[in-house]
Amino acid sequence: MDAFLHQVLAGLATGGIYASLALALVMIYQATHLVNFAQGEMAMFATYFAWSLINAGMPYWPAFLLTVVFAFVLGVVIERVIIRPVENSPVLVIVVVFIALLVILNSVTGWVFSYTIKTFPSPFPAEPIFGQYITSHGGGAIGVTLVVLLLLYAFFRFTPLGLAMRAAAQNPESARLVGIRVGWMLALGWGLAAAIGSVAGMMVAPIVFLDPNMMGGVLLYAFAAALVGGIDNPGGAVFGGFLVGVLENVLGAFVIGNELKLAVALVLIIGVLVVKPSGIFGKVMVTRV
Amino acid sequence: MAAILEVSNLHAAYGPTRVLHGIEFAMEDGTITTLLGANGAGKTTTLRALCGMVKTQGEVKFAGERIDGKATEDIVRKGIAHVPDGRGTFVNLTTEENLRLGAYTRRGRDAVESDLERVYGYFPRLQERREQQAGTLSGGEQQMLAVSRALMLRPKLMLLDEPSFGLAPLIVRELFEILRTVNAKEKVSMLVVEQNAAMALDLADHAYLIETGRVVLSGTADQIKSNDAVQRSYLGY
Amino acid sequence: MSRRQIILVAALVLAAGAIPFLVSDYRTFQFTLTLVYAIALLGLNLLTGYNGQISLGHGAFYAIGAYTAAILMDQYGMPYWATLPFAALVCLVAGFLFGLPALRLEGLYLALATFALGVSLPALLKYHHLEKWTGGVQGIVINKPDPPFGLPINPDQWLYLFTLAVAVLMFVLAWNLLRGRIGRAMIAIRDQHIAAEAMGINTAMVKSLAFGVSAMYTGVAGALGAIAIQYVAPDSFNIFVSIVFLVGIVIGGLASISGAIYGALFIQFVPNIADEISRAAPWAIFGVFLLVFVYLMPMGVAGAVRMALARLARKAQNRSQST
Known part of the structure; x- marks a missing residue:
């Protein structure tokens, strides 16, 4: 029982990280109906930025905040410069652009920082502060995730800009008719997604260590989380994130073994897509002919 | 009175399909103007063209300032509500x-x-x-x-596209009454596109009749109402 | 194909056959891999270019083909050439089966599902219950085949010629498939999904079939690749293999048979040159080329070549008319 509880809590900790990245995916999906394959690499890139700051002597939390800002700007710039020109292109073209982005970020990071694995600090103490069942980093990561979610919720629910972003995502034409600059809202969405992703990156790096390929698996779990919850539903994505985290850990520890953990993500992704593409909380997808 | 909207030689097209062929009209500040015409005459396109929602050629002046070619959101910010x-x-x-x-x-x-x-x-x-x-x-x-x-x-100017479409007559009457009040009390100019010509002419001060992308008739609402051709084709006498 | 084109293709094949006798063994090995990639790219192009189904996980079928060949040779002592039909069959079935659920997935979602397959495959290959066959993390080492019939050539030259023969066969088959009824149906589904269905094309069947055939091509390439490299291991089949294939068809030219060859030359030789700058350089170049091609040359090298030839022909015609 103890072992089980331990795994569930560990699952919640990584689940929070998946939830953050899933949320980033959902934000871009809601606005553009696209799944950003480069979301993980953007997060990884931002995490290297944080590592450089910390390595240069900056204390953790200022570096954390500066990284979030950096990621935000990175997201906005990528949208305006790279995504904007292909906005209305066929899916294949857009997927290729995402993959190009993934490859470029991955290789530039490898080039600049080398492919050797680096340790990344956790802001939380080494001794357990949340009881015996969960590491302090795990507990802290859950806390950070919840704070991010709360901030996002408040932003979208209570600020005019958040409302405008929701409006632009839902009905771009009407949004223009009330004077919303829809293009900038998309860029802002990319910025926010990248910022959330950077938090996920900084939270996962102490666990998996920092290397240019560290987000591959995380991205897959985040895909699974977003799909399970409903890819157009932010709340669902968060729920999906925690669920996938727990499933991965519990199944990995007691049923299928750690080697096949990633298969959980694969099965979930294909299973959800085939059986119920709208996920648990999503709306049914309708394509226009 | 000053003109709030002046449209001259306005052309518009969806891809290769040209819809407007040099629309000309003007409306005075504080008035209600209606654009009448059959399905496909180009009424909706005219409104969309004014808001920069379709590609256009020609000149659109709002309160004396050129707005053609501007982005929709910038036109809206000048005080045109669509x-x-x-x-x-x-x-x-x-x-x-x-x-x-x-x-x-x-x-x-x-x-x-x-x-x-x-x-x-x-x-x-x-x-x-x-x-x-x-x-x-x-x-x-x-x-x-x-x-x-x-x-x-x-807004200084409201563009209304078929406000009566799909509504019960009672509700239409209520809505038009409020539009009249808003116009009188708040001095909001209105450009109304309608298929229900009788209702629109009751509401409006001026009217333009559009056929296949051109203005073919214009005048005060009363003049248009008493025009034989309009009566036959649009008012169902 | 006109008579002139047939002569041209025959001349190209002959020229390709001469390569191993003109360059070093190492270069020959590289050209062997180029042919392997060309087959794999042709496979992906059948699916993505001609049928409009996006796959970001074709590295998985490449791996399955490679492992099929390696296991058959390692465990059952099968000769290398006999493993190819098995690799083809296994991948045809695997692709067809994967294509069945994929039927329900359009564009982006198929890309997602295949991406997931590509990312998670190395982990599956390491699964310890399969270790008996797959060799786990260590992988499988296989022997380089010797030239048969006492031919007076070295193993590298022989392997190149063998691969060339298989490649020619695969290209001819693909060319035949594409200009026939099934090929037209594939293209119709890509361009007008609903209309194709309305015309009575069994879209489900054609799409699964396209998936199966595409996987089969890539699997055969995987088997040949394993034989050429003499080694398979899980981590050499990560998601970047799938991405390399995508790079290949985009650069070579979508929906083009010759594009597979241009793409293969690109993905084989550009990293070779770029590697000297940095380990990351090939990938940076791939990424930048992807963007450049998508923005500026969406028809790929094959499209550019076609346009250049057309322009030349026009010029020649003008000249002959003016004189």
């Missing part, structure tokens, strides 16, 4: 969120709050439904919401 056909409701947002979006470009919290009360005064039914998802409103309520959302902009 109530599109299909109403353009943000269906997943609440009624009140829809209204607040109408005031998105405005600064000044208090003024926006008092404007909310103002439009609720015109349409008490919306106040009852303020927390309801706008997609669940009836067609009539959504049309009221669209008009209200436009009013939240504090």
Whole structure:
């Protein structure tokens, strides 16, 4: 029982990280109906930025905040410069652009920082502060995730800009008719997604260590989380994130073994897509002919 | 009186299909003008062209300033509110969120709050439904919401595309009554596109008749109403 | 194909056959891999270019083909040439089966599902219950085949010629498939999904079939690749293999048979040159080329070549008319 509880809590900790990245995916999906394959690499890139700051002597939390800002700007710039020109292109073209982005970020990071694995600090103490069942980093990561979610919720629910972003995502034409600059809202969405992703990156790096390929698996779990919850539903994505985290850990520890953990993500992704593409909380997808 | 809108030699096309062939008209500040015409004559396209929602050639002046070729959101910010056909409701947002979006470009919290009360005064039914998802409103309520959302902009000019479409006669009468009040009390100019010519001519001061992308007849509402051809083709005498 | 084109292709094949006798063994090995990639790219192009189904996980079928060949040779002592039909069959079935659920997935979602397959495959290959066959993390080492019939050539030259023969066969088959009924149906589904269905094309069948055939091509390439490299291991089949294939068809030219060859030359030789700058350089170049091609040359090298030839022909015609 103890072992089980331990795994569930560990699952919640990584689940929070998946939830953050899933949320980033959902934000871009809601606005553009696209799944950003480069979301993980953007997060990884931002995490290297944080590592450089910390390595240069900056204390953790200022570096954390500066990284979030950096990621935000990175997201906005990528949208305006790279995504904007292909906005209305066929899916294949857009997927290729995402993959190009993934490859470029991955290789530039490898080039600049080398492919050797680096340790990344956790802001939380080494001794357990949340009881015996969960590491302090795990507990802290859950806390950070919840704070991010709360901030996002408040932003979208209570600020005019958040409302405008929701409006632009839902009905771009009407949004223009009330004077919303829809293009900038998309860029802002990319910025926010990248910022959330950077938090996920900084939270996962102490666990998996920092290397240019560290987000591959995380991205897959985040895909699974977003799909399970409903890819157009932010709340669902968060729920999906925690669920996938727990499933991965519990199944990995007691049923299928750690080697096949990633298969959980694969099965979930294909299973959800085939059986119920709208996920648990999503709306049914309708394509226009 | 000064012209709020002057349109000269306006052309528009959807891809290779040309829809407007040199529309010319003008409207005076504070008046209601209606564009009449059959299905496909180019009425909706004219409104969309004024708002920069289709590619155009020609000249559009709003309060003396060229606005043709500008982006929709910039035209809106100058004080033109477009109530599109299909109403353009943000269906997943609440009624009140829809209204607040109408005031998105405005600064000044208090003024926006008092404007909310103002439009609720015109349409008490919306106040009852303020927390309801706008997609669940009836067609009539959504049309009221669209008009209200436009009013939240504090526009100088409102473009209304088929406000009576799909509504019960009683509701249409109520809606047009309120439009008349808004025009009289707030001096908002209105350009109304309608298929229901009789209703539109009752509401409007001036009218233009559009056929296949050109203005073929213009005059005061009364003149147009008494025109033989209009009576035969559009008023069903 | 006109007579002139047949002569041209025959000349190209002959020229290709001469390569191993003109360059070093190492270069020959590189050209062997180029042919392997060309087959794999042709496979992906059948699916993505001609049928409009996006796959970001074709590295998985490449791996399955490679492992099929390696296991058959390692465990059952099968000769290398006999493993190819098995690799083809296994991948045809695997692709067809994967294509069945994929039927329900359009564009982006198929990309997602295949991406997931590509990312998670190395982990599956390491699964310890399969270790008996797959060799786990260590992988499988296989022997380089000797030239048969006492031919007076070295193993590298022989392997190149063998691969060339298989490649020619695969290209001819693909060319035949594409100009026939099934090929037209594939293209119709890509361009007008609903209309194709309305015309009575069994879209489900054609799409699964396209998936199966595409996987089969890539699997055969995987088997040949394993034989050429003499080694398979899980981590050499990560998601970047799938991405390399995508790079290949985009650069070479979507929906083009010759594009597979241009793409293969690109993905084989550009990293070779770029590697000297940095380990990351090939990938940076791939990424930048992807963007450049998508923005500026969406028809790929094959499209550019076609346009250049057309222009030349026009010029020649003008000249002959003016004189």
